[in-house]
Amino acid sequence: MAGAIGIIGGVGPMAGLDLARQVFMQTKATSDQDHIDLFLVSCPRLIPDRTEYLLHGGDDPAPGIEACAQRLSAMGAAAIGVACNTAHSPRILSRVRVPSGVVLVNMIDSTCAFIAEHFGKGKIGIIATLGTIHTGIYDEYFARYPDLELVKAPEQTNRSVHEAIYHREWGIKSTQRPTPQASEAVKGAVRELGQAGCSAVILGCTELPLVFQGQSSFEGIGLIDPTEVLATELIRHTQPDKLIGIKL
């Protein structure tokens, strides 16, 4: 039996479920039994806030991530993914070790490779929480791809995207389904990055793809969901014959 897929969730809890959901959606299956074995470990108290650690020297999340990876490996996971953009900072993830024979699939590296393959070269935009933007995680990975240029929106736009995610009344985290106000803020940001010459925009936060309901482009601008890319890579590392693949 092929190895299982392991998911380190809890960062946040819903992001772990979103990654698992995308694995199931990307699997060729006509019955329950066709699905690949999957384990999810959601132990948020083991993994302190990533943004806090990167920006203000808070508690180190790396040991907790490693503990979760070891549990998943012990259960039989052959490929493990972490459902959190910020945890992918090289300052965190490069210190997480997994047992030999187990692959820790890197979401952001996979996303960059996916973009390089499908969009070749040029400007690629990003929208995300202020934490993801200010910690510069995507910048660090994009530095390895000289043909690609990462473009951020003006600070004012980043703040409106952040509000669309976090606002207590109309933010997507509160309402679950995007309100017209949140949708407009997010779509406006994508439009702005398109006008700045970006052929595609990375939706660097789990809540953002909800605005586009699974569409792969918006007004001619490609939309890239790193969670979806990670889901396909987890399948590719375990049972590649079952991978549906992302439609562009």
Place this chain on the structure above:
Amino acid sequence: MAGAIGIIGGVGPMAGLDLARQVFMQTKATSDQDHIDLFLVSCPRLIPDRTEYLLHGGDDPAPGIEACAQRLSAMGAAAIGVACNTAHSPRILSRVRVPSGVVLVNMIDSTCAFIAEHFGKGKIGIIATLGTIHTGIYDEYFARYPDLELVKAPEQTNRSVHEAIYHREWGIKSTQRPTPQASEAVKGAVRELGQAGCSAVILGCTELPLVFQGQSSFEGIGLIDPTEVLATELIRHTQPDKLIGIKL
């Protein structure tokens, strides 16, 4: 540290995620770290089709369910739930053993107890897949509550609900979001059971609550989501102080 919540998923895969999502939604939390530890094991090949076993003598799903429960117990789960109505047939679940100190929380028993507490006595309707209806699982549990009468819709209505779930073009499993056609079929069935004197209707399949977008009643008829009830019971068995509770 209090024990963790364990979820036996894979039956089907999306139902396991729905149960986990409802646990997170029912938890009092203002940060990721406030959430209760949760493990999900999704090994669908270990657990053969439950309806097939009950109606046609197919392979026994009980040993696979027990194997998943043992894995979850070994990881530290103190309360375990199975995200599948059909698996709750006493002919299956009564043979699943868990280590001492671990509770296997019964979704349908919990649902009956919830109904007895909040609706007292009288007629309670059920809509579900034909598999759940024909295997008579809810009938077996309701037999323990003489004040409650379980009412099923006419076979024609049950078939239209089944189609609303499974139809390849407009069924909820295919479209993810309920189409108008699926919504009308499901709402019509609830209305019909209300007219037959039911004060509440059990939405006995993971896809059905999507039609009502979290509403707890429809045209004065109470709506009961067994997955939501199970989620609250899993929290009650691990960290009851963190339980939000179902609003009626």
